[in-house]
Amino acid sequence: MFISVKEKFTAQKHIAPLAVLRMAFGSIMLVSVVRFLLKGWVYAFYIKPKLHFTFYGFDWVKPLGVLGMYAMFALLILTSVLVTIGLFYRVAITGFFLCFTYVELIDKTTYLNHYYFISVMAFLMIWVPANRYYSADVWRKPGLQVTTVPGWCINIFKLQLILVYFFAGVSKLNYDWLIAAMPLRIWLPANNQLPVIGSLLTQVWVAHAFSWFGAIFDLFIGFLLLDTRTRKPAYFLVVLFHLFTAWFFKIGMFPYIMIFVTIVFFSEQTHLRVITYLKKVIPIKSEQELGRAYVLPPVKSGLIYSLLIIHFTIQLLLPFRYLLYPGKLYWTEEGYRFSWRVMLMEKGGTAFFHVKDPTTGHKTEIVNSQYLTRFQETQMSTQPDMILQFAHMLAKDYQQKGIDNPIVTAESYVTLNGSGTRLYIDSTVNLATQEETFGHKKWILPFHDKAQ
């Protein structure tokens, strides 16, 4: 077992899958970024809001103003193109990773697992020579071309994808998803206007079937893609599954990104065929293939190995960190993000904030929309760390208005997977004096309290 793992890591493999992955990833990123711009989201998410919800420890990440934000997106477009064609690849992919991650770090309102996935993929792509075959760089400097790369250069992406699917599947193994068929039992009937299958979607058994199929698909698809015998039907399922979810749910580019990047599982012969086909369309003159292998000096490869070991250790552990917190994960959302938990909750909330002047005892209710966009307000109402951040923003604002040590309380009503709204935050706690930490937030009221 160990030897075969080492084999998979170091043995030389044909570079073709990596070159195709580079083009697939680059082009789908180009589409994603352009779509984001065309939807007006750069303005709506990063320019219009007066305040932003930064991630813990990343307070220094600030939006860059109108010019800066559009320049950032221009850079993202440019680097996506460069990655796709493989020109100045290392600089381009590093630039893409940094710009994309920076944008995502500005405001957790927009957090999506699929944005996190893009950052992770881009990060991994920095360390591999994806430009050493069928690329503008090779055309520019023929000496760069290699025919084979160490197996890890390709297999890290397969491993990452397996982890994403597997953890997404594991997170579905719970009562809400499997037994109550939640939230699909709410979401599917909301699509009953669709032709042909619309009326089916209102059936309870269909919600159950979809839930179970989704869980099984996520758990096993990565492994089925790995095995030569099951690969083709598995990829067919990938396409089918993601197209279906794209049709039902407003999940943007994610389905297409997955359909594109899972191509990496295919054999080198398949990828060579893809490249042969592409060469007919865009012929790139290159030197005769000399069968040169990509070999890194020991120091460099040692560094990359350590980096990858750290990366995958984090990837393996992060989804389990929720076990360190008490209470129901979906309710508290402590340890929820960065764990490939997708489509698990129909959660909504309304939050009223009050600011009290401790000297006069006078109290004021906050109109959230005076501070936040609708999108921010919606996201904030159901996420305790954002509620705390908003409370701190309010405390700061009222401090500036001349009220010393304002008392900020939140009265938030939240519904989770059809539970009916119930009080979410202890509305007697002064959030202004509560600190953000990695610890458990004691002022989140337990989910079960009222229900039984």
Place this chain on the structure above:
Amino acid sequence: MRKLIYTATIAVSAFVLIQSCSKSNPGNNNGNGGNTGGGFDRKGMLTNMSTNVIIPAYTAYQTATTNLDAAVTAFTTAPDAAKLTAVQTAFKTAYLQWQSTSEFEFGPAGDANLSAGVDTYPTNVTQINSNISANTYNPDLLANLSAKGLPAMDYLLFGIGADNNAILTQYTTDATAGNRKTLLGKLSAELKANAAKILTAWNGTYKNTFLNATGTDVGSSAGQMVNELVFDYELLKNDEIGIPAGVQSMGTVFPEKVQAYYSKISLQLLLAHLQGVQDVYTGKDGLGFDDYVASTTAKYTDGTPLNDAIIKQFATAKAKLQTLTDPLSDNIKTNPTAVTAAYTELQKLTVMLKTDMPSALGILITFGDNDGD
């Protein structure tokens, strides 16, 4: 390979065992939002909404503004006490009708930004008077947003004198009487023109656009209706009662910030508005959000069916408001406890309309992508 699959299977089984022990959906084993049969007829709801709620509202509002404009013309041509009373009556009718028309700020009304032009208050008296003395009025000027529409007319028809005799002199013997009449005419003509524009759009192509957006995403008709209903309802709660009552200003009351401060019909308007919101929720006698919510098994926190809880809350809020009297601006000062009690009930309804209802129906309330699988 096989080993991997075995390992995965074992890991998975272990997890099922662990996680299935932590059952987490209390009192909801029947699920929620599930439908039997073909599911709720959203298109039917949209048909009823447009035919029996929205278009009748715009039609009535267009009629009311036409009558108002006619009354203004009659009055400004030959001002007298009877015609002043007639304008005032027509004004109140139009304002009351507006309260069940403001709920639909999407489609044509959204594009035209109708609400801001019709009902931005408190009105800016200084700006109105400077428009009169300069005898100019540019409807597109941003500064005139708070010097136009029903609130500006409220001031011009009720606020420029202690009683109707005094008001009448402002249109007859006052030095700027002519300019004042001109402005009043322009304001009512603008209201009338905008109302007609929206009605024409609904009677034209927009109705089909509305009927065909049968989904539940933000751009769908159901999605837009919910979003704008909630937005409008929050205006009711905040602007029509909360802000004047000092809820958002450390307890400092602002009685003069009530809607229709000069004509003193604030509470009447508030009740009409709540009824308007309720009519959108129920779709009057036809298919509405009430039927939609009832078609699911959604429950309120206390275990009662969600639709029953919402209907009950409408009634409770209405009853609390009915303990108040016009002028609301006085009540805010003299009866703050009752005002706060009414506000609290309106607040509860906010949560139901803004969170319970959309969440039970799976209606999206924000744009942007969701997390995908």
